[in-house]
Amino acid sequence: MPDLPPRLPIFYSCYHTRSREGEQFIPEHVLSYQLAGTLTTYDGTREQVFRPGDLRLTKRNHLLKFNKQPPENGEFKTLSIALDQDTLRHFSLEHGHQAAPHASSPETAITELEMTPLFQSYFNSLQPYEQLAEPGNEALITLKVREALLLLLKTRPELRDVLFDFAAPGEIDLEAFMSRNFHFNVQLRRFAYLTGRSLATFKRDFEKIFHLSPSRWLQQRRLQEAHFLIKEKGKAPSEAYLEVGFEDLSHFSFAFKKMYGVAPSRL
Known part of the structure; x- marks a missing residue:
């Protein structure tokens, strides 16, 4: 760190x-x-x-x-x-x-x-x-x-x-923030705090904007980015999964194959 x-x-x-x-x-x-x-x-x-x-x-x-x-x-x-x-x-x-x-x-x-x-x-x-x-x-x-x-x-x-700004983060544009920071592997409560919302308000606002739960949207968005990094940028799956915010390579590979029908190592 x-x-x-x-x-x-x-x-x-x-x-x-x-x-x-x-x-x-x-x-x-x-x-x-x-x-x-x-x-x-x-x-x-x-x-x-x-x-x-x-x-x-x-x-x-x-x-x-x-x-x-x-x-x-x-x-x-x-x-x-x-x-x-x-x-x-x-x-x-x-x-x-x-x-x-x-x-x-x-x-x-x-x-x-x-x-x-x-x-x-x-x-x-x-x-x-x-x-x-x-x-x-x-x-x-x-x-x-x-x-x-x-x-x-x-x-x-x-x-x-x-x-000397001691205020907590104020409410900001949720869509822009998440589109910029989806690849950070932090808990939802941290995303909520950084966007100036309670966890309940964060989840409610999130579903209004993205029409998905935060956890489901994050997984799909991270998999999309991983697909781009592997297919277009030539990244190895062992590099890409960490870069997009997954903790575990086996979980990443399982979710990737479920979404795209092929293992990331075979792209």
Whole structure:
């Protein structure tokens, strides 16, 4: 998962495997510095690639697919700061920051940031991560998180409309959202939340628009996309089933054959 915050708000991600793919729901804003390796992300609208030295802000309440690629004979490494809602609320009250009324919500999940000398100095100060994470340094960690917020607002003042928007997602165009995000493998309650609806309202609105239940429509739409990827793009079924949101290859193959009359491997 890309930079999902653990217990500590400042965390270091490092692993040795050849590559790693997946997807996740982003619950909190995360500021991340790419130290080594390459991260490729897709939020349903835009693909982005981050390389060593790149800085990014991943925004909360977004769905994201990712691929982590370590360098040859090396490790994938990121250093990240989680900006949770409690921290942001306290900072907002203390400094008087608030989002502009009716500020439009960001469409893309990740904002690319310039690595300024101030940011570079800040991340250099976090490099002795093992010492920083030791018990007894909680106050220091709190100060470093607040320092990250001050730097973000100094370099990109318009980000206050993102960071200090504490509202739940408002009701949005359900048809457009689902057509863009059907391939994310998340529960219906997550889709409902992200479209600004209760689960019951989501299901009711969904059937009015698509004339199918959400689960049935999702399976059909994912199978249609998989058929396109395999037949027209030359993808292997073992790649396509994950890309379109299926969890299990055997279930995907069974559903595909039932819908198209042929196994995906024989297309």
